[in-house]
Amino acid sequence: MKFFIDTxxxxxxxxxxxxxxxxxxxxxxxxxxxxxxxxxxxxxHVIEAAKMGADVATLPPSVLRQMFNHPAARERLGRVPGRLGQDGAINSLMMML
Structure with missing residues (x-):
């Protein structure tokens, strides 16, 4: 594994x-x-690095939250019936972060 400074x-x-x-x-x-x-x-940058073939990324919790808190994801999950719908799944994930 190689490490690189923030260029x-x-x-x-x-x-x-x-x-x-x-x-x-x-x-x-x-x-x-x-x-x-x-x-x-x-x-x-997470997405671009993955597309380029990077194996691992470290990122602050705020970036991870942004990745889960996308308007399109919220809109689609709102269509799911039951506990997962109406932001339930995203809110559960966000509480774990």
């Missing part, structure tokens, strides 16, 4: 760095490693 703080494109690192490790399948994206600050 946004030094004016570098962190997502491009992740893409480059994943591409390099994919070129050498004999090296067993995982790419860890640390201190993710926005939900879209």
């Amino acid at each position: 946004a703080d030094i004016g570098t494109d962190g997502l491009q760095l992740i893409a480059d690192v994943v591409q390099i490790y994919n070129a050498y399948p004999d090296f067993e490693t995982q790419v860890l994206v640390a201190s993710v600050r926005h939900p879209i």
